[in-house]
Amino acid sequence: MRYLFILLLLPLLLPAQQDSYFVLRGQVLNAKTGSPLSHAHVGIPQRAIGTTSGYDGKFTLKVPEYYRGSELQVSYLGFKNFQRSIAGINGPLTVRLQPAPSMLQEIVVMDEQTIEDIIRKAVRRIPDNYPDYPTSMTGFYRESKTNSDQDYIYLAEGVLNLYKTSYKNDKEGQVGLVQGRQVTLVPEEELRNSTGFSSGHLAADRFDFVKNREDFLEEDNFGAYKYWVSNITTHNDRPVYVISFDQEAGDQRARMKGELYIDTSSYAFVRASFEILPDAQRKYNDYPLYTGNWKGNRYFVNYREVDGRWHLSEALREGTWRDGGIYTNELIVTEVKPGRGKVIPYMEQLDRNDRFLDRTGTYDEDFWTSYNTAPINDERLAETVRQLNNQDKATEVFDTTFLNTLRRQQDSIPQVQSQSQPGRDSFNISYAPGSPPVLRGASNWGFHFSYGAGVHFLPTEAAAYTLGVYTTSPEGTPILELTDNLEARNIEPVYQWALDITYQDRYLLRWTLARDLWNSIYRESAIGGGFQFNLTKRYRPFYVRPMAQFSRMFYARKLGEADNDYGNFEADDKTIKANKVNMYLGDRIYSWKFSLEMAIELNPSRELFVRGDYRVPFRHSDRVFLRERGRVFPKRAELTTNGQEVRAWREGVEGISPIAGTLPTYAITVGILLK
Structure with missing residues (x-):
């Protein structure tokens, strides 16, 4: 007790x-x-x-x-x-x-080769300066969006659990949301039309230029860039080189310009600020950076030394969307946890395609008062939040505690301002005149491949059949003739492949191929579209996909093996030479195929699915199929039973296929989908 x-x-x-x-x-x-x-x-x-x-x-x-x-x-x-x-x-x-003494007088004239050697040495030191083991961190993330008038549309923020793989591993890390909150400043309909951005919460991986080895660090690209030492300043009372870089005139291989900060002693990259050049900005699908419909993107990244290793401490990205609005992602690492990092449980992970705004909730004072977060470093936005408080919206999202609890981060993150301030970087986003492309960003599209096995419920009755192939007419000399019993069968084991093209994770286009496993002929090709719904967005994803497709299928049962005593003969524009020929009787069936698929996500790259199909035939025709035996490259022929060269009897009745090609049929498939 x-x-x-x-x-x-x-x-x-x-x-x-x-x-x-x-x-x-x-x-x-x-x-x-x-x-x-x-x-x-x-x-x-x-x-x-x-x-x-x-x-x-x-x-x-x-x-x-x-x-x-x-x-x-x-x-x-x-x-x-x-x-x-x-x-x-x-x-x-x-x-x-106290301002540190200027070190400009200490800068000696360096040729570009010497400056490139500094960068080479810093790259070689990455294994020594950055973690060679996975790490766990706590971070604070904020994103916001303005319209073309620079009025804020929304602000969303949250405490994140971060798992970063080692700097020797090029795999992306994991992110889990501890708790988030949001404030929306426009009506819900306008908010839906103004926000469609995802994966900003992956800033710890997306914007880590050291781990991603952005092209201005790659020796193969040194010829495309020009480098120069623009300053020597201090960082944590240690001198650092400030190396500026820009595109060599006319060399389109260089995609960015900016500044690198390199510790003069350890040669660690401690900071960088860079922006994507206009021509490179037009490129689509340049993950992990943002390109495409963006007019401009600039990045600020900081690192901090902990126990002899440099860890990401801040990442800021500011992008100008094609409508002139500014979209901002800001991540600040609040704590680097000691020891080897722990993988974030699957059900707690944020997916790359998640919209952070959709995953955040209302203000929980009990939770946030025990966390240090980050201040709003835009005076106009802070004033907007204060006005919302005065309108009694603070009970829903933010109250006066908000401005006092948004703390607990590291280093400086510059913000967008029209004029530079001491100790801050200032960029002007430049872009080519003219309208941006009308295509949406490549992130709206997805490609999935799936494979599986299952059964198609295709009933055939037991009966005795006779197949004959003749020279010119049924009254002529038989080339092949076979009489045998066909056993009853209700199911056909098959395997399938499917290629999906998804748009906005909602609309689906699918191409399907299916084949038999043994001793039959089953070939299906289907194409169509449908929808995808995630029924459990807050937990492990469970998808439902209704779909309609046009299906063309060949299905035939093997009657037996016939002796070819005739010799070489022509069938289906092919020369049949084998002494033994397998003979099949079946149908070519055209149908509408209606499917319902249910899938559960096993991990971010795989799903387990169960798919049910219902086929409604609208046209079919009887077929006889021939397959050579005993040859290295066997020939195959397909013949219609209504021609003069082919006859089929079922227990003495001519022209009846064993397949009920006019009846609806069912199928079920279980398999794996790869993302």
Whole structure:
């Protein structure tokens, strides 16, 4: 009884332990000018946790109680680090960062070969500088969309579990949503018409230029780019090269321009900012980067050193859609978990095709008050959220706690601004004049291949049959003649392949091929379309696919083996030479094929399906099939029974096929679909 009482109390005690944290608040300023520094990193680097300052320089950091003895560090690109013992901080903290001395005078003139050697060395050091084992992280993700007038349409954000494969493994990692929330600023119908973007939550993999070895790092592309050292600055009190790159005049192989930040000591890539050039932007399906209907895309990526290895800490992408609206993906890693990473359970994973907005919910204050997230670093958007609070929408999504709880990230992430600020990057997205293509992005389309085996319920009755093939007419000399009994059969085992083309994960075009397994002739080709519905979007996907197809099928039963005593003869424009010939009797059947398929997703690349078919024939004709025996390349012939050269008898009655070609039939197939 005593142990039972302890077990009942345990769930009540655990949350109290998990929620044991204290809050640090403050503001980060430029010591020289007194202006606020946004996106300064505030955290405990040894513990790989932190946050960033907002557009006004203010920050809120929630620290677990057991880290009270740690050191707080504040860093900003181009400024000296600030450090102080957390135990000695009482009340709000004002941090004044001192600009680092300019190192421009230390830049020596380097030829392009020397600069390329720096990049080569940094690439060679990737196995030493970045994790060679999978890692687990906690991250905070936010995405937003504006219209052509730059008014915000929606904002969605959430805490993510991240699983990144090692930098030796080119496979994509996994993402799980812990909890998300959203605010929509337009009517629902307008929201549906304005948002169709997916996979932004995969930013930890999509925008990791080091892991993906973007083309400006590839030695084969060095001739297409020009590189130069534009600065030497500091990052965490360590000097870094700032190497700018751009397209060599007229060389279309170069797809981007931007800046690389490389640690002068370890040769680690610590940061990059780059954008896709206009000509390269027109290319479709350039995954993992965004191209196609986008007018422009730019990326900002940061890394932070933890226990001697550099980990992704921030990734920001800002894309200008063809209507002029801005779509933003922002991921900030809030914690790098020690040890080898753990795979995210399948049912908790976000799929590449998921729209993050569809997976987020309303504001759960109890949940969010125990998490540090990230500040809204757009003053206009923050003001919009405040106005929504004043309109009592805060009870649904955001309240005044919102602006204080959006913290806990690392390093600086630049945002779109019309003018550059100290320590921030500024790009102008350029693109060729004229209208963008009218095609939708390639991500709307999908291609799936499936294979399986099953049975087709095709009843044939037991009967005695005689088949004859003659020289010119039934009154002529028989070339082949065979009389034998055909056993009754109700099912035909078959195997199938199918190729699917999907659009927007809803519409489906399918081409199907089916063949017999043994001792019969079964050849089907069908093409048609249908729909796909996911009935369990919040859990393991369970799909239902109704479909209609046009089917052409040849089906024949083997009657037996006939002796060819006649010698060489012509049939179906082929010369039959074999001494033994298999003879089959059957039908060519044209039908409408109606299918219902149910499938459950085993993993992101495979499904297990069960498919039921109902065929309604509308035309058929009797056929006799011949197959040579004993030859390396046997010939096959197909003959109609209404010609003068072929006759078929069923127990003395002429011209009756064993197949009920006018009756509806059923089939069932079980198999695997590959995505």
